[in-house]
Amino acid sequence: MSRRLSITVCVIALLALTSGRVTPAAQAPPPFNFDTGVSPIEIVAPAIVQVLLQVTPANDAPIVLRHTTLAAHVWYDAIAPYHPTAIGVSSNLGRRPVHERTQRNKNIAMLYASYRLMNSLQPTFAATWRGMLTSVGLNPDDTSEDLTTAVGIGNAAGRHVVADRARDGMNQLGDEGGREFHRRPYADYTGYKPVNTPERLFDPSRWQPLVSTTGFGTFTSQQFITPQWGRTKAYSYTNPRRFNAPPPRDSRIENFAAYRAQAVDVLNAQAGLTDDQKMLAEFFDNKLNSLGFAAFFIIQTRNMSLDDLVIYDFLTNMAAFDGGIATWKEKAQFDAVRPVSAIRHLFRNRRIPAWGGPGKGTVQMKGEEWRSYLNTGNHPEYPSGSACFCAAHAQASRRFLGSDAFGLAVPAPAGSSVVEPGVTPASPTMVGPWNTFTDFENACASSRVLGGVHFQAAVDEGLALCRPIGDTAFEFLDRKVRGISQ
Amino acid sequence: MSRRLSITVCVIALLALTSGRVTPAAQAPPPFNFDTGVSPIEIVAPAIVQVLLQVTPANDAPIVLRHTTLAAHVWYDAIAPYHPTAIGVSSNLGRRPVHERTQRNKNIAMLYASYRLMNSLQPTFAATWRGMLTSVGLNPDDTSEDLTTAVGIGNAAGRHVVADRARDGMNQLGDEGGREFHRRPYADYTGYKPVNTPERLFDPSRWQPLVSTTGFGTFTSQQFITPQWGRTKAYSYTNPRRFNAPPPRDSRIENFAAYRAQAVDVLNAQAGLTDDQKMLAEFFDNKLNSLGFAAFFIIQTRNMSLDDLVIYDFLTNMAAFDGGIATWKEKAQFDAVRPVSAIRHLFRNRRIPAWGGPGKGTVQMKGEEWRSYLNTGNHPEYPSGSACFCAAHAQASRRFLGSDAFGLAVPAPAGSSVVEPGVTPASPTMVGPWNTFTDFENACASSRVLGGVHFQAAVDEGLALCRPIGDTAFEFLDRKVRGISQ
Numbered sequence: 001m002s003r004r005l006s007i008t009v010c011v012i013a014l015l016a017l018t019s020g021r022v023t024p025a026a027q028a029p030p031p032f033n034f035d036t037g038v039s040p041i042e043i044v045a046p047a048i049v050q051v052l053l054q055v056t057p058a059n060d061a062p063i064v065l066r067h068t069t070l071a072a073h074v075w076y077d078a079i080a081p082y083h084p085t086a087i088g089v090s091s092n093l094g095r096r097p098v099h100e101r102t103q104r105n106k107n108i109a110m111l112y113a114s115y116r117l118m119n120s121l122q123p124t125f126a127a128t129w130r131g132m133l134t135s136v137g138l139n140p141d142d143t144s145e146d147l148t149t150a151v152g153i154g155n156a157a158g159r160h161v162v163a164d165r166a167r168d169g170m171n172q173l174g175d176e177g178g179r180e181f182h183r184r185p186y187a188d189y190t191g192y193k194p195v196n197t198p199e200r201l202f203d204p205s206r207w208q209p210l211v212s213t214t215g216f217g218t219f220t221s222q223q224f225i226t227p228q229w230g231r232t233k234a235y236s237y238t239n240p241r242r243f244n245a246p247p248p249r250d251s252r253i254e255n256f257a258a259y260r261a262q263a264v265d266v267l268n269a270q271a272g273l274t275d276d277q278k279m280l281a282e283f284f285d286n287k288l289n290s291l292g293f294a295a296f297f298i299i300q301t302r303n304m305s306l307d308d309l310v311i312y313d314f315l316t317n318m319a320a321f322d323g324g325i326a327t328w329k330e331k332a333q334f335d336a337v338r339p340v341s342a343i344r345h346l347f348r349n350r351r352i353p354a355w356g357g358p359g360k361g362t363v364q365m366k367g368e369e370w371r372s373y374l375n376t377g378n379h380p381e382y383p384s385g386s387a388c389f390c391a392a393h394a395q396a397s398r399r400f401l402g403s404d405a406f407g408l409a410v411p412a413p414a415g416s417s418v419v420e421p422g423v424t425p426a427s428p429t430m431v432g433p434w435n436t437f438t439d440f441e442n443a444c445a446s447s448r449v450l451g452g453v454h455f456q457a458a459v460d461e462g463l464a465l466c467r468p469i470g471d472t473a474f475e476f477l478d479r480k481v482r483g484i485s486q
Numbered sequence: 487m488s489r490r491l492s493i494t495v496c497v498i499a500l501l502a503l504t505s506g507r508v509t510p511a512a513q514a515p516p517p518f519n520f521d522t523g524v525s526p527i528e529i530v531a532p533a534i535v536q537v538l539l540q541v542t543p544a545n546d547a548p549i550v551l552r553h554t555t556l557a558a559h560v561w562y563d564a565i566a567p568y569h570p571t572a573i574g575v576s577s578n579l580g581r582r583p584v585h586e587r588t589q590r591n592k593n594i595a596m597l598y599a600s601y602r603l604m605n606s607l608q609p610t611f612a613a614t615w616r617g618m619l620t621s622v623g624l625n626p627d628d629t630s631e632d633l634t635t636a637v638g639i640g641n642a643a644g645r646h647v648v649a650d651r652a653r654d655g656m657n658q659l660g661d662e663g664g665r666e667f668h669r670r671p672y673a674d675y676t677g678y679k680p681v682n683t684p685e686r687l688f689d690p691s692r693w694q695p696l697v698s699t700t701g702f703g704t705f706t707s708q709q710f711i712t713p714q715w716g717r718t719k720a721y722s723y724t725n726p727r728r729f730n731a732p733p734p735r736d737s738r739i740e741n742f743a744a745y746r747a748q749a750v751d752v753l754n755a756q757a758g759l760t761d762d763q764k765m766l767a768e769f770f771d772n773k774l775n776s777l778g779f780a781a782f783f784i785i786q787t788r789n790m791s792l793d794d795l796v797i798y799d800f801l802t803n804m805a806a807f808d809g810g811i812a813t814w815k816e817k818a819q820f821d822a823v824r825p826v827s828a829i830r831h832l833f834r835n836r837r838i839p840a841w842g843g844p845g846k847g848t849v850q851m852k853g854e855e856w857r858s859y860l861n862t863g864n865h866p867e868y869p870s871g872s873a874c875f876c877a878a879h880a881q882a883s884r885r886f887l888g889s890d891a892f893g894l895a896v897p898a899p900a901g902s903s904v905v906e907p908g909v910t911p912a913s914p915t916m917v918g919p920w921n922t923f924t925d926f927e928n929a930c931a932s933s934r935v936l937g938g939v940h941f942q943a944a945v946d947e948g949l950a951l952c953r954p955i956g957d958t959a960f961e962f963l964d965r966k967v968r969g970i971s972q
Contacts, residue, residue: 055700055701055702055703056700056702056703056704057704060703060704062703063702063703063704122702124701179855180851180852180855181840181842181843181846181849181851181855182842182843182855182857184699184701184705185701185702185703186702186703186705187699187705188705193683193685193686194683194685197679197680197683198709199679199680200679209707211709212706213670213673214541215541215610215670215671216541216542216549216608216671216672217541217542217546217548217549217671217672217711217712218542218543218546218549218711218864219670219672219673219674219709219711220698220706220707220708220709221695221706221707221708221709222706222707223684223697223705223706223707225703225704225705226703354667356667356668357667357668360667363667365666365667366666369665369666369667369668371668378704
């Protein structure tokens with residue numbers, strides 16, 4: 001009971017943090033109890049979320065998912081020696097006797113493993129990671145790898161995961177391609193070059209980097225985020241060529257009627273957005289709030305054991321991460337145009353009905369001034385990453401839980417919009433409920449069209465591409481949990 | 487004496503703020519004294535600096551200079567009716583009798599004028615500007631324009647300056663070119679398109695937008711900041727065609743020997759940077775610290791009256807602002823390559839001696855990995871904006887003060903570098919001293935070559951272009967102060 005309560009408190013704290021409404025000082029957590037507490041949720045996740053919010057927008061999916069997946073990965077490898085049958089994904093550290101399989105030992109092992117991982121993932125925040133351990137009375141300088149102790153298991157698990165993942169193809173260290181100096185973590189090394197520039201749409205079928213601004217005079221243009229994600233080593237399958245989306249036929253300008261029709265669909269959706277649709281779009285745009293909260297909701301309402309909580313969190317993150325690999329491979333291959341570029345191209349000097357900006361409702365504007373309700377992401381359009389992540393997450397959940405039942409609904413207070421703060425929604429509303437994971441993934445997919453950042457085909461194919469990856473992720477981890485080393 | 491003391495305190499507070507080492511809460515100012523205080527320095531400048539640090543890098547010169555110049559402009563127009571002879575630049579609000587020419591009335595007028603201006607320049611920070619007035623007991627809702635009162639003079643002066651400057655060509659409102667929706671303040675409306683992309687240097691003579699990253703996975707590329715600054719209305723001259731720089735001959739790839747030679751000069755300078763040179767480069771890279779501090783130093787050491795302080799601050803900022811207009815016109819015209827693009831182009835796969843990164847000293851690296859010690863700015867190279875601003879500031883100062891004598895020196899504590907924090911300088915040192923303004927402008931110019939962001943020709947011609955604009959600025963404002971309305 002106390003565990004469920006502390007989870008609830010921490011989920012609320014996490015949400016408050018991610019929505020940016022409460023300063024960190026306001027949610028000083030209660031002292032951590034190693035015997036009953038859940039260190040991933042109470043200690044590690046809040047520290048990671050705070051760092052992520054400093055370094056990357058919450059909708060930068062590749063970076064966010066890399067962090068959440070690798071964190072769950074070290075938790076899993078750290079508790080495997082205390083599980084009746086599980087073996088780690090990157091390590092096989094033996095098995096501890098029954099009397100050592102305590103929540104205390106698991107928490108200690110997970111905290112040391114997290115410490116090792118985070119110093120590799122985010123070395124500039126070394127002081128934060130030290131504080132994460134010292135705040136619960138652990139010694140960050142204890143580098144023991146004695147596999148008869150929780151400290152040693154944690155350190156060893158962390159080291160193995162780091163060794164397995166630091167060079168997995170995503171260029172975390174910034175030295176891929178032989179770079180020696182001025183390393184650039186996560187920089188492209190595949191040689192991706194957009195055919196369009198921010199100023200000119202040379203090929204209306206292809207992706208165009210967009211110009212963005214903070215609104216105060218400085219403008220920047222996009223760079224395709226981690227084109228190399230499609231070449232990154234997946235957890236649950238060997239060959240990403242297994243997973244393919246059909247070519248985005250309607251995004252080819254030579255199929256003009258279809259090209260125009262799918263653009264008009266997005267245009268019409270944006271011109272008639274309701275408050276509920278806006279809040280739905282915003283909910284799924286923030287990966288920490290949507291996928292993160294979905295997992296926490298299940299963990300809380302299904303009253304999971306610590307082991308199951310770790311396994312389920314790793315499973316759903318891994319499914320999305322492996323889905324992202326297949327999706328990014330296709331994004332790089334098809335390099336498809338975003339709705340905003342297509343709509344400006346088609347209707348440049350024509351008047352069209354459109355969202356007029358925060359609080360302005362629907363107006364008639366020149367097509368060249370059109371923009372999507374959500375910020376359009378920094379990667380090609382097809383297929384949709386968000387639809388993929390939701391489908392992989394949903395299918396992995398169905399397999400793990402043995403049921404499609406879900407039940408999540410999230411309140412949206414009046415004025416809580418981040419796009420139209422203080423204005424939308426006009427009265428308190430609810431995002432959801434989603435009674436099933438099927439409802440959830442379908443809402444997720446359509447939210448991207450409502451948000452103006454995807455065509456319908458991209459979200460349909462995003463779902464189709466990644467549902468099977470929910471299966472591969474489940475089957476991969478299930479074998480590991482049952483102790484089958486391949 | 488108390489005024490000089492409060493200025494000293496506020497300069498230190500301002501420096502602490504801009505260096506980011508002290509939280510705002512740590513320097514709560516003493517209660518403002520309307521009869522002896524200096525509201526521009528004690529109240530308005532700190533508020534503006536805090537906002538600027540939130541919205542723009544301190545080396546985004548066009549935006550920073552627009553704020554500092556327009557702020558000094560409203561202060562000047564607000565005190566003109568209390569001066570024996572001066573008339574405003576954007577207003578002529580009559581003249582108040584001698585007994586009303588008090589420091590209290592001038593402070594009140596300047597605070598209301600600043601409030602009006604800042605609500606136009608930075609409307610999203612409306613709460614900050616309200617707080618600026620209420621913190622000293624003034625009522626922001628008093629919109630009187632009764633020209634027999636300080637409140638009315640301040641409000642009227644602010645309104646006139648806003649009316650004069652909101653549409654001066656810099657696109658502050660974001661609607662130039664007829665834009666109706668999703669306005670984009672300071673966006674280009676001249677149609678500038680770089681010939682190079684971040685990925686390809688098609689023409690090695692021309693400017694290339696650079697890729698930058700926070701280091702955490704998200705990359706962006708540059709957009710030329712305010713190409714339209716060259717079309718903006720100057721204060722002190724009518725036709726910017728009066729001010730021209732010779733074409734940057736050595737930046738033309740067809741003059742290959744000269745092209746290579748000027749690149750090698752920068753390369754050699756970067757390969758042998760001393761701690762003193764690094765700190766010099768950093769000092770002049772931050773416009774608030776360098777130009778801002780230079781003006782405050784003169785105000786403080788010359789024991790200026792409130793009127794002279796306002797006039798001198800407006801003069802030096804206006805000189806730099808008008809210099810920037812001529813410089814940006816030439817930047818847009820010549821669109822010249824930056825050292826980093828030229829060096830990577832010339833030495834792509836060759837080993838060259840170079841700065842290896844924070845704390846790494848000089849190393850041998852592949853030319854394609856080269857980067858400048860300072861971040862290279864988001865605008866074409868030639869001529870140097872910084873050299874221009876320093877020369878205009880220096881010449882305006884010489885004319886106003888009747889002397890080249892300066893005397894500034896700034897301590898640089900051990901480890902105070904922002905590029906190599908904790909490492910450079912190894913022991914405490916001093917930036918300067920500059921005994922004359924000539925020393926100051928020359929140090930400013932060479933600091934840009936040392937910082938790796940400019941060729942020598944660009945700083946030489948930046949000085950030559952803008953020294954005469956120090957004269958036009960002085961002569962323009964001198965006429966206004968003497969009451970000659972043209």
